[in-house]
Amino acid sequence: MNTVTPTNHAPVRRGMSRSQSERLSTWFSYALLVLGSIVILVPFAWMISTSLKMKADVYIFPPQWIPNPIQWHNYVEAFTTFPFDLYTYNSLIIVVFVLIGTLFSCSFSAYGFSRLQAPGRNFIFMVLLATMMLPSAVTMVPIYLFFNKLGWVDTFMPLIVPAWFGSAFFIFMMRQFFMGIPYELEDSARIDGCSTYGIWARIMVPLSKPVLVTVAVFTFMGTWNDFMGPLIYLTDENKRTLALGLSYFQGSARSAPDLHLLMAASLYAIAPCVILYFLCQKIFVKGMVFTGVKG
Amino acid sequence: MNTKKRWWTRSRREALDGYVFMTPAILGLLFFMLGPIGASAYFSFTEYDILSTPKWVGLDNYVNLFKDSLFWQSLRVTMIYSVVSVPLGLTVSLALALLLNKNIRGIFLFRTIFYLPAVMSGVAVALLWKWIFNPDFGLINWAIGLLSLEGPKWFIDEQWALPPIIIMSLWGVGGSMLVYLAGLQGIPTDLYEAAEIDGANKRKQFRHITLPMLSPVIFFNLITGIIGALQVFTEGFIMTQGGPNNATLFSVLYLYRNAFSYLQMGYASALAWVLFLIILAFTLIIFKSSPMWVFYEGNRRSGK
Numbered sequence: 001m002n003t004v005t006p007t008n009h010a011p012v013r014r015g016m017s018r019s020q021s022e023r024l025s026t027w028f029s030y031a032l033l034v035l036g037s038i039v040i041l042v043p044f045a046w047m048i049s050t051s052l053k054m055k056a057d058v059y060i061f062p063p064q065w066i067p068n069p070i071q072w073h074n075y076v077e078a079f080t081t082f083p084f085d086l087y088t089y090n091s092l093i094i095v096v097f098v099l100i101g102t103l104f105s106c107s108f109s110a111y112g113f114s115r116l117q118a119p120g121r122n123f124i125f126m127v128l129l130a131t132m133m134l135p136s137a138v139t140m141v142p143i144y145l146f147f148n149k150l151g152w153v154d155t156f157m158p159l160i161v162p163a164w165f166g167s168a169f170f171i172f173m174m175r176q177f178f179m180g181i182p183y184e185l186e187d188s189a190r191i192d193g194c195s196t197y198g199i200w201a202r203i204m205v206p207l208s209k210p211v212l213v214t215v216a217v218f219t220f221m222g223t224w225n226d227f228m229g230p231l232i233y234l235t236d237e238n239k240r241t242l243a244l245g246l247s248y249f250q251g252s253a254r255s256a257p258d259l260h261l262l263m264a265a266s267l268y269a270i271a272p273c274v275i276l277y278f279l280c281q282k283i284f285v286k287g288m289v290f291t292g293v294k295g
Numbered sequence: 296m297n298t299k300k301r302w303w304t305r306s307r308r309e310a311l312d313g314y315v316f317m318t319p320a321i322l323g324l325l326f327f328m329l330g331p332i333g334a335s336a337y338f339s340f341t342e343y344d345i346l347s348t349p350k351w352v353g354l355d356n357y358v359n360l361f362k363d364s365l366f367w368q369s370l371r372v373t374m375i376y377s378v379v380s381v382p383l384g385l386t387v388s389l390a391l392a393l394l395l396n397k398n399i400r401g402i403f404l405f406r407t408i409f410y411l412p413a414v415m416s417g418v419a420v421a422l423l424w425k426w427i428f429n430p431d432f433g434l435i436n437w438a439i440g441l442l443s444l445e446g447p448k449w450f451i452d453e454q455w456a457l458p459p460i461i462i463m464s465l466w467g468v469g470g471s472m473l474v475y476l477a478g479l480q481g482i483p484t485d486l487y488e489a490a491e492i493d494g495a496n497k498r499k500q501f502r503h504i505t506l507p508m509l510s511p512v513i514f515f516n517l518i519t520g521i522i523g524a525l526q527v528f529t530e531g532f533i534m535t536q537g538g539p540n541n542a543t544l545f546s547v548l549y550l551y552r553n554a555f556s557y558l559q560m561g562y563a564s565a566l567a568w569v570l571f572l573i574i575l576a577f578t579l580i581i582f583k584s585s586p587m588w589v590f591y592e593g594n595r596r597s598g599k
Contacts, residue, residue: 029399030399033394033395037408040411042434043424047423058432062437062441063437105319105323109317112316116309117310117313118309127324128320138332138570139331140550140567141554142332142338145334145560162323162326165319165322168320196316227529228529228551247533259426263426270414274414274415277410278407
């Protein structure tokens with residue numbers, strides 16, 4: 001193999017060995033992918049299985065994979081133990097307002113940062129980027145005090161209002177996307193008498209659907225799963241979110257949690273995220289590739 | 296004269312529009328970033344319980360931090376966690392991305408499955424893993440039992456409390472995997488074709504094309520990974536409450552306790568600033584080292 005082969009033979013020989021090694025590597029990839037999928041799906045299977053078990057069977061060791069009998073009733077019981085409808089409602093309210101705020105403010109600001117020349121624009125953008133490197137721990141305490149002064153503690157305001165003032169990460173993401181949209185579109189709209197605000201609303205926003213969906217999915221999951229925010233700001237039991245409600249559901253130091261009910265409740269809490277991801281997946285991945293982080 | 300005047304109006308008009316568009320971000324910076332950052336710096340020099348006015352104590356909080364054994368413990372725990380989990384996460388997510396970048400049948404389904412863990416995060420996952428690592432009824436010890444070995448007392452034994460949280464952190468690599476995947480798809484295929492003509496094998500192609508081309512993404516994931524790892528909170532709070540014997544007392548968890556359980560806002564602020572300086576130091580070191588290993592495509596001279 002090390003010897004120099006005549007050029008007219010080389011492609012044939014190499015072609016054969018390559019297709020063999022490629023087939024081997026494909027099989028190897030499949031094996032790894034299936035193995036990885038099993039590792040990922042086993043905990044899911046276990047969660048589902050446990051959520052349908054009788055309390056006594058949860059602790060059977062070794063674990064019983066198929067519950068006998070199947071306790072659909074667990075789901076009803078989980079929801080009656082804690083006011084999950086109320087928690088869901090609270091989570092939804094927060095998520096909806098955060099989503100609207102994030103999508104509006106980030107796409108709005110990103111347009112300014114990407115297309116409009118204004119003195120100091122780049123400096124402001126750099127400061128914005130620098131805040132991404134700061135740990136939220138640094139500002140957590142003063143922001144809490146700030147909201148406390150405003151009388152917003154124990155309301156949804158601290159969880160919703162900041163979203164209306166943009167997020168560095170998403171502004172950056174949208175900016176990259178806007179910068180890829182051809183100027184010609186903008187110019188011809190301007191000639192047709194469209195204002196800058198009209199261009200944002202009628203050209204930039206409709207053309208950036210994939211990145212908007214990406215931001216929406218990230219925002220939905222982040223807000224829906226957010227634990228620390230509600231933990232810090234909400235003290236009233238009736239204002240708890242689903243993520244927060246779950247943690248109180250795990251029992252206390254003195255009492256063991258009812259695992260079967262806990263898993264039923266957890267699956268219920270995860271379901272909207274999984275459904276949303278399945279629905280958005282195609283656009284989501286595309287958007288990610290399009291705005292991919294590149295030097 | 297006339298044209299000059301009109302030109303001026305136009306660019307001023309554009310600048311004005313620009314500021315209007317940037318308003319949300321600028322206000323956000325002022326309200327939720329710059330103000331709180333300044334305030335926390337001030338509070339870190341005071342004694343403050345939220346209810347009464349802050350009392351200036353100078354460097355007392357910082358001096359006390361150095362004498363506080365729990366602070367050192369939380370720092371140690373956070374460091375161990377970060378040093379192990381960040382490289383592990385980077386490697387695993389890169390390997391997964393390479394695997395999922397292959398053009399094989401059913402890849403769409405596999406991409407869905409592998410991203411699934413990132414979809415579910417936070418409390419539900421922390422609870423799930425707490426249960427998986429349960430020493431008596433958990434899946435892990437059951438699997439170890441199948442090999443007729445005895446599993447460790449996860450979470451109960453001080454020595455075995457942190458490893459499950461590190462293993463669990465791998466569950467969340469889906470996000471960085473997606474960023475790698477995006478980076479991989481951005482590498483021009485002509486580079487590989489050229490390399491193949493030059494007789495480079497797959498391993499050489501990976502070392503001389505994939506890794507350099509991907510280095511900006513690796514850099515991004517490394518920075519965000521470190522920042523994230525040094526601020527880990529939810530896992531320690533939900534799964535172990537910092538125990539046993541503070542073996543999983545992460546820095547942010549300790550900060551949270553000081554601020555919201557003991558109402559020592561001044562001390563918590565000092566803690567936050569020390570943590571910030573540590574994160575900044577790490578970030579700067581990596582930024583400084585980046586010219587040695589991060590390759591930006593803008594510098595690439597397309598050879599053959």
